[in-house]
Amino acid sequence: MSLPIAPIGSIAPLAGFGGVSPTGYDAARGGAAAGSSVMPVGQTASGANFASALANGFDAVQAAQTDANQLAVQAATGQLVDPAQLTIATTKAQLMTQMASAIQSKAVTAFNTIMSMQA
Numbered sequence: 001m002s003l004p005i006a007p008i009g010s011i012a013p014l015a016g017f018g019g020v021s022p023t024g025y026d027a028a029r030g031g032a033a034a035g036s037s038v039m040p041v042g043q044t045a046s047g048a049n050f051a052s053a054l055a056n057g058f059d060a061v062q063a064a065q066t067d068a069n070q071l072a073v074q075a076a077t078g079q080l081v082d083p084a085q086l087t088i089a090t091t092k093a094q095l096m097t098q099m100a101s102a103i104q105s106k107a108v109t110a111f112n113t114i115m116s117m118q119a
Contacts, residue, residue: 061093
């Protein structure tokens, strides 16, 4: 007896965080590297955009963790047909959590650096 196995899809990037092109060049941003803080002349950065991007990223982490938890419950109760789905979901949630933790650590380090400059 053979069960059909669904193909593994790609992991989507975090919502709100733009992808970086292979060359890092983004013509839409006046040649600035994608994801860089360099703004073309005449444009200003908005703190609200950063805050919403950060919130969207953390919402995506929470959604990935919820998905992994639901699949774990299905696996424990015998309702999950494809155990690879659980493995993929838990790995995705783990990597997203590690990335969020690294972002938090870098933000705290940057804050502390800025505060030490003012003293």
